[in-house]
Amino acid sequence: MxxxxxxxxxxxxxxxxxxxxxxxxxxxxxxxxxxxDIPGSSEYFLGSIVAxxxxxxxxxxxxxxxxxxxxxxxxxxxxxxxxxGARNRLNGDIAISVSGIAGPxxxxxxxxxxxxxxxxxxxxGAWASEFQFTGNRxxxxxxxxxxxxxxxxxxxxxxxxx
Amino acid sequence: MxxxxxxxxxxxxxxxxxxxxxxxxxxxxxxxxxxxDIPGSSEYFLGSIVAxxxxxxxxxxxxxxxxxxxxxxxxxxxxxxxxxGARNRLNGDIAISVSGIAGPxxxxxxxxxxxxxxxxxxxxGAWASEFQFTGNRxxxxxxxxxxxxxxxxxxxxxxxxx
Numbered sequence: 558m559x560x561x562x563x564x565x566x567x568x569x570x571x572x573x574x575x576x577x578x579x580x581x582x583x584x585x586x587x588x589x590x591x592x593x594d595i596p597g598s599s600e601y602f603l604g605s606i607v608a609x610x611x612x613x614x615x616x617x618x619x620x621x622x623x624x625x626x627x628x629x630x631x632x633x634x635x636x637x638x639x640x641x642g643a644r645n646r647l648n649g650d651i652a653i654s655v656s657g658i659a660g661p662x663x664x665x666x667x668x669x670x671x672x673x674x675x676x677x678x679x680x681x682g683a684w685a686s687e688f689q690f691t692g693n694r695x696x697x698x699x700x701x702x703x704x705x706x707x708x709x710x711x712x713x714x715x716x717x718x719x
Numbered sequence: 720m721x722x723x724x725x726x727x728x729x730x731x732x733x734x735x736x737x738x739x740x741x742x743x744x745x746x747x748x749x750x751x752x753x754x755x756d757i758p759g760s761s762e763y764f765l766g767s768i769v770a771x772x773x774x775x776x777x778x779x780x781x782x783x784x785x786x787x788x789x790x791x792x793x794x795x796x797x798x799x800x801x802x803x804g805a806r807n808r809l810n811g812d813i814a815i816s817v818s819g820i821a822g823p824x825x826x827x828x829x830x831x832x833x834x835x836x837x838x839x840x841x842x843x844g845a846w847a848s849e850f851q852f853t854g855n856r857x858x859x860x861x862x863x864x865x866x867x868x869x870x871x872x873x874x875x876x877x878x879x880x881x
Contacts, residue, residue, distance in 0.1 A: 579769075581748065581751075583755075584752065584755075585748070585751045585752045585754065585755025585756075585760075585764075585767075586743070586747070586748025586749060586750065586751030586752040586755070586767050586769060587748060587749075587752040588748065589743075589747045589748030589769040589771070590746065590747045590748040590749040590752050590860070592747065593745075593746075593747025593748070593771065593821075593860070594747075594856065594857055594860070596822075596823055596824065596856055597824070598747075598771075599771055599772070602747075602771050602772075603771060603772045603774075603775050604768070604769045604770045604771040604772060604775040604779070605747075605748050605767075605769035605771075606766070606768060606769070606779070607741075607748060607751040607766045607767035607768070607769060608766045609751070609755065609760075609761055609764050609765060609766040609767075610761070610764075610765045610766060610809075612765075612810070613765055613766040613809055616808075616809075616810075617766070617768070617779075617808065617809070646778070646779065647772075647775055647778075647779070648774070648778075659755075660758075661758055662758065662759070694756065694758055695756055698752070698755070698756070
């Protein structure tokens with residue numbers, strides 16, 4: 558169990574007294590579920606806003622229609638706005654966010670199925686990374702959740718470029 | 720796949736043009752993740768508010784501190800308030816909610832580990848049921864998610880008492 562990123566993350570967040578929030582689209586809640594598989598996660602996990610519909614990204618996370626219309630739901634701009642929104646609405650120290658195209662539908666030439674953006678916002682900066690997964694729907698969801706947790710672990714271990 | 724409650728639920732919601740919202744505590748996002756394992760779920764699933772911390776149940780779901788303090792987070796009153804909150808905040812037709820004690824900690828004599836309340840609010844009524852699961856943390860989360868999806872399916876099939 559201790560090798561899971563969610564377990565390592567938990568130990569670090571507890572030790573530093575930091576509170577975590579999340580904003581999820583394509584993962585549908587899987588990130589929050591993974592985090593809460595760890596006993597004692599209520600000490601550092603505030604919650605997650607699963608904003609599957611565009612309108613929920615706007616109403617609950619404060620993403621602007623302009624951002625969604627200009628860059629799309631699966632973009633650097635949107636995942637950063639989602640993470641900012643989750644951090645503000647849940648009053649967290651750190652927020653992670655994910656938006657991607659899990660498939661099998663929804664792919665486009667410039668954004669094929671498996672395209673996923675992951676964002677992280679903390680007091681000292683904001684980061685976003687793009688991934689291209691090649692699995693089926695459930696595999697892409699799982700890969701997206703793992704990538705988000707790994708990005709958070711990298712941040713906590715000082716490995717993200719500032 | 721078609722035997723999964725989340726697949727049957729999806730078919731019914733699509734056919735009736737109904738939009739679904741969720742409010743999760745102990746499941747941590749697992750209900751939203753199960754629902755979004757189904758391709759095309761974006762047609763009927765708006766999102767889920769994973770309110771793990773008490774303060775998020777209040778700030779994002781509108782559960783009152785009085786309800787939490789009087790009845791506890793794992794109670795009929797709290798899951799009904801959570802479902803009402805999710806239905807209102809996400810503008811859904813139907814909302815399901817879950818709050819329970821997944822364990823291994825958090826158990827009390829009158830509410831042992833595995834105690835779970837599930838709520839459902841729709842235009843024609845509100846329902847809540849108590850369950851007592853006996854598994855480990857991950858099993859209790861899974862059982863809670865399954866019970867919530869089954870309750871939703873029962874509602875959609877007209878099997879819940881009014």
